[in-house]
Amino acid sequence: MTRSSAFDWILAPDLQAVFDLLLQDGDEARVVGGAVRNSLLGEKVDDIDIATTAEPSVVMERAKRVGVRAIGTGLEHGTVTLVGDGRAFEVTTLRADVETFGRKAVVRFGRDWEEDARRRDFTLNALYLDRTGKLIDPLGGLEDCLARRVIFIGDPDLRIREDYLRILRFYRFHATYGAGTPDPEGRAACLREKEGLKHLSAERIAKELLKLVAAKGAADSLAVMQEDGLLELLLPGGANVQAVARLQGLAAEGTLARVAPAVALAVLVDGGEAQLAAVADRLKLSNALRERMVGAHRAVALWDDLRRDRPEVDLLRVLRRMAFDLGLEATGDGLALVLVRAGEADAQAIEDARRGLGALTGVSVPVFPLAGRDLMAAGLPAGPALGVALKRLQAVWIDSDFQADRAALLAVLGTGTPE
Known part of the structure; x- marks a missing residue:
């Protein structure tokens, strides 16, 4: 098979050096998962993960011999991170589950590529690429990937019971890469197994949920989750899925450069600071995420206060005041929330907020000249x-x-x- 130009990144010298290290003594190595999937779908390639038949101790020893930095980031699961020329590659030995119970699965290392593929979550993630850019598809996932179908490998219920986080990943991957409605069999399995979400750590839920709410198709996936009763297990106090749809619309039309995960979550949790605090506690969010979510809500309140009874508002003056009190980031987040919440009747608020977002790039935070x-x-x-x-x-x-x-x-x- 001729290498697709979508895979030209495979020829990067630092990646080829990793292949040189791994392809010794009969061992094999292939790029797997996200980099392959994203290239096929025309999406940005960020991390490059590599699967290999070489065991972790062997990978570490070979790296040491040639002066490549090797970090044992998950040796019990066969994962070593190799760092070359400032870029990190996660290398994982082929595995087969001996016993599965969430993240604490007992695994053995192996050399069977199809067996390794069958233990992955979705067919579009079980695609491999060798060092020449040849695509290897042991489970027929290429068709699903190109059709943007998120399909569990094998029995969906079994895949989910291996790690209940796969419920959230199903909806997050559909929101990010999927087309149409979520796979009915996968959705039904998520509904049957949803109580398993209660067994996940808050940190793992938060990490996946923050990716989900910022994805381009978040609103549709969240609507399905809400209909199936999944969101109520994750977010105390309810959720405003329609508000997320409006936020995504602002990004699609170019009013917002991007949807920040913390802002999307603040929009979804639309019950004020008390509910934000409850959600932050439930998900054990970092102080930085808490502050950004709360800052957005406070910016809305300050915006309303500064504009109250002032139909001819001096927009730049308002923006400078908001920037001084709350910072530029919170000011922009607050204006996004204003647009998300504004009704058609409040045309002036919508116009002012849109102008404000456009003018914010020319505003700096005032610095008090005295001490x-x-x-x-x-x-x-x-x-x-x-x-x-x-x-x-x-x-x-x-x-x-x-x-x-x-x-x-x-x-x-x-x-x-x-x-």
Whole structure:
């Protein structure tokens, strides 16, 4: 088979060097999964994973001999990460399950490529590529991949029981790569096995859910999950799938450059900060994700407050104030939420928010030009009065639309106004 130009990346020198390392003493190696699938579908190729018959200890030893950095990232499951020229390749020895119970499956290493393929999740992920770019399809997954069908390998119920996270992966892969409606057999299996989601760690659920909500087809997959009662197991307080559809529409039309996972989750969880906190606790989200979700909601409230009773709002002034209070990222997230929530009757809010998103690239976060030492140098003694004066001067600076400079503010201090 002639190599497709979609697979030209296979010839990269650093990847070929990894093949040189692995293809020794009768061992074989092939790129597997995401890189092959994405190339066939015209999607971006990020990580390149490699399957090999060489056992992990052998891979580590060969890497050491030629000076390639090798990290035992999952030796019990046969995974070694090789790093060359700044790029990492995850190399995993062919495996066959001896006993399966979620992530703690007992495996043995092997040399049977079809057996290795049959233990994977979906047919579109069981596609391999040799070092020349020849496609190898042991289970007939190519047809499913090109048709954008997400199909479990073998018995869907058994695949799910091996790892209940595959329920979320089924919907996430359909949202990312699928066409039409989810596979009926796969969907039915997910519905039958949905109670297994309760056995997954919060961190694993969160990681998969954040990928799902930001996928281009998220709204349709989430609607199916909601209909089947899966979302209520994951998100306390309910979910607003229609809002996610509107967010995706903003990205599709170019109003948003991309859909950030935290913003998509904040849109889906549309019950205010209390529900956001409950979801963040349920999913054990990082502080950074919590802050971004809450920041988006607070930006909406500040936007509404700054625009209230001001039909001729000075948009740039509002944006500068929001950027100063909450930061540029939260300001943009908040404007996206405004557009998601705005009804047809609030045409002015929609117009202002769209203009605001467009103008935000030209806005920088204002920096207050004074510090406590400046007031002390001007003769104000240290103590509580210093903080009061600094706060009052900052209010004057904000009222000036952040235009008053250091000299002007110190002049105000001399008048006694801030006392």
